Amino acid sequence: MSRKLSALAAAAALVTAAVAVAAQSAQADDLVTHHEFQANCSVTTHLPDDPIVFPGLPGASHMHTFLGNPSTNARSTNDSLKSAQTNCRTPDDKSAYWFPSVYNGDQIVPPNFPQVIYYKSGILKYQDVVPFPPGLRFVVGSATATQEQFRTSPGAVEGWECGDSFHNWDIPAYCTPGTQLNVRYQAPSCWNGRDLDSANHQSHMAYPDRATLVCPSSHPVAVPMIEFKMAFPVSGDMSRVRLASGRGYTWHYDFMNAWDAPTQAALVRHCINGGLQCDPRGFDLYKPDRGAALGPDYRLPR
Amino acid sequence: MPWGVSALLLLSACASAPAAAPPPSASPFNSTDTAWVQLMIPMNEQLLPALDAAPAELREFAAELKASHSDELVHLRQLRDRAGLPDTNPHAGHRMPGLVSAADLLAVQADPASLATKLREHLDQTAKLARSEQENGTDAATKSFAASVESSRGRQLDRLGHG
Numbered sequence: 383m384s385r386k387l388s389a390l391a392a393a394a395a396l397v398t399a400a401v402a403v404a405a406q407s408a409q410a411d412d413l414v415t416h417h418e419f420q421a422n423c424s425v426t427t428h429l430p431d432d433p434i435v436f437p438g439l440p441g442a443s444h445m446h447t448f449l450g451n452p453s454t455n456a457r458s459t460n461d462s463l464k465s466a467q468t469n470c471r472t473p474d475d476k477s478a479y480w481f482p483s484v485y486n487g488d489q490i491v492p493p494n495f496p497q498v499i500y501y502k503s504g505i506l507k508y509q510d511v512v513p514f515p516p517g518l519r520f521v522v523g524s525a526t527a528t529q530e531q532f533r534t535s536p537g538a539v540e541g542w543e544c545g546d547s548f549h550n551w552d553i554p555a556y557c558t559p560g561t562q563l564n565v566r567y568q569a570p571s572c573w574n575g576r577d578l579d580s581a582n583h584q585s586h587m588a589y590p591d592r593a594t595l596v597c598p599s600s601h602p603v604a605v606p607m608i609e610f611k612m613a614f615p616v617s618g619d620m621s622r623v624r625l626a627s628g629r630g631y632t633w634h635y636d637f638m639n640a641w642d643a644p645t646q647a648a649l650v651r652h653c654i655n656g657g658l659q660c661d662p663r664g665f666d667l668y669k670p671d672r673g674a675a676l677g678p679d680y681r682l683p684r
Numbered sequence: 685m686p687w688g689v690s691a692l693l694l695l696s697a698c699a700s701a702p703a704a705a706p707p708p709s710a711s712p713f714n715s716t717d718t719a720w721v722q723l724m725i726p727m728n729e730q731l732l733p734a735l736d737a738a739p740a741e742l743r744e745f746a747a748e749l750k751a752s753h754s755d756e757l758v759h760l761r762q763l764r765d766r767a768g769l770p771d772t773n774p775h776a777g778h779r780m781p782g783l784v785s786a787a788d789l790l791a792v793q794a795d796p797a798s799l800a801t802k803l804r805e806h807l808d809q810t811a812k813l814a815r816s817e818q819e820n821g822t823d824a825a826t827k828s829f830a831a832s833v834e835s836s837r838g839r840q841l842d843r844l845g846h847g
Contacts, residue, residue, distance in 0.1 A: 438819070
C-alpha cells in the first residue's frame with residue numbers, strides 16, 4: 383500500500399473511530415479500512431486508435447490494448463459505447479479502458495486474465511465521492527513523461543513490479559521466470575464540475591491535495607479515483623520489453639465513462655461512501671452482513 | 685450534506701449537455717484536423733532518412749518521394765501554424781503503423797532491400813489517414829490538402845507496385 387493510501391486509511395479509521403465513540407453505536411467490525419469496488423475487465427483487442435486523443439482518425443496512435451467494451455475504436459462516442467457490449471464482470475459498465483500495448487520484441491504481450499480496475503476514494507471524506515458524470519473522459523499519466531515525472535507523479539503507486547522487485551520506475555531488466563510484470567497507477571479524482579473533456583484531455587481533472595486529501599477549489603467535485611492494476615505475462619530477460627509509447631515511464635491510460643448511471647451510483651453509494659472493500663458485484667467478502675449493491679447477475683434488480 | 689447536493693445539481697446540469705470540449709470555439713480545426721496534421725509531420729519527416737538508404741532499383745522513386753514529401757511538409761507546417769499548434773512531436777519514440785521509428789531506420793540501413801515493405805506500409809497508412817481526415821475533419825483547407833495527399837498516395841503506391 384502506498385504511503386498516501388496508508389495515510390488515507392489511517393485517517394479514515396480515526397474519523398470512523400471518533401464517530402463511533404460519539405455515537406456509541408458502532409461495532410468493532412464497522413472499522414472502515416477500504417472504500418472501493420472493482421471493475422474486472424479482459425482484453426478485447428489491440429488497435430493503433432485513440433478515440434480521446436485522435437478521434438475519427440483510425441491508425442493515428444501508437445498501439446493500444448483495449449479492455450471491456452469491444453466496440454471501442456477511433457470513432458467511439460458515449461452513445462456508441464452505451465449501445466455496445468462489454469466483457470467486464472459488471473455488464474452495465476460499457477466504459478472504454480485502454481493503455482499502450484506492452485511489447486516483448488515485436489510481440490504484443492496481452493494480459494491473460496481479467497484485470498482489476500479499482501474505483502476508490504481519492505479524498506479523505508469518502509462519503510462525499512459522487513459518480514462520474516455521463517460521458518466524462520480523460521487521460522491519466524503522459525506518453526511523453528520523463529522517468530522523474532513518472533516517479534514523482536501523484537498517480538504513482540509502486541511503479542513497475544515483478545516477483546519481489548518493487549518501485550521500479552522503468553520496466554525491470556530481469557524478472558524471475560514465471561512471475562508477471564505488474565503496474566499500478568492512480569487517476570486524478572477531482573473534476574472541475576463543468577467539462578467532460580479538455581484540450582489536453584487532463585486539465586478538467588486534478589489530483590486531491592497530497593497532504594489534506596481534499597479536492598482543490600478549481601476542481602471541487604470528488605469522483606471515484608480509478609486505479610489500474612495491470613499484469614502482463616512476461617518474465618526472464620526483460621531487455622526487449624517496452625511500451626508502444628516508449629520506455630516504461632511513459633505508462634498512461636485512458637478512460638471513457640459509459641456506465642449505466644444508476645448502476646454506478648449504487649456501487650459508489652454502497653462501496654465507496656459506505657466504506658467497503660467490494661468486488662464487481664458491490665459485495666464485501668469480509669462484511670457479508672452489509673449485503674451487495676447488485677443482484678446475483680451483477681446488475682441492479684429491475 | 686450540501687456538498688453532495690451541489691455535486692448532484694452539477695451532475696444533472698451537465699448530463700444533458702455533453703460537450704466534447706477540445707479546441708477553442710473560434711478555431712475551424714477540430715480534433716481530427718489537429719491530430720492528422722500533428723501525425724503527418726513526423727510520418728513524412730521520419731521517412732526521409734530511410735529514403736536515403738534506397739537500393740539501386742528504388743533510387744529514382746525515392747528521390748521523387750523525398751521531393752514530394754518535403755513539399756507536403758511545407759504545407760503541413762503551415763497548417764500547424766494556422767491551427768496554433770506547438771512544433772513538438774506527440775508521437776516521438778512511439779511504435780505505430782506507417783511511422784519509421786529509429787529502430788526501423790536502423791533496420792532499413794542494415795538491409796536496404798527491406799525499404800520497399802516499409803515504404804508500402806507508410807504509403808498505405810498515410811492514404812488511410814488522409815481518407816479519415818476528409819471524412820471526420822472540419823477545416824476546409826486541411827481536408828482539401830488531405831484529398832491531394834490521398835491521390836498522391838494512390839499514384840505512389842502504383843509506382844511502387846510496378847517496381
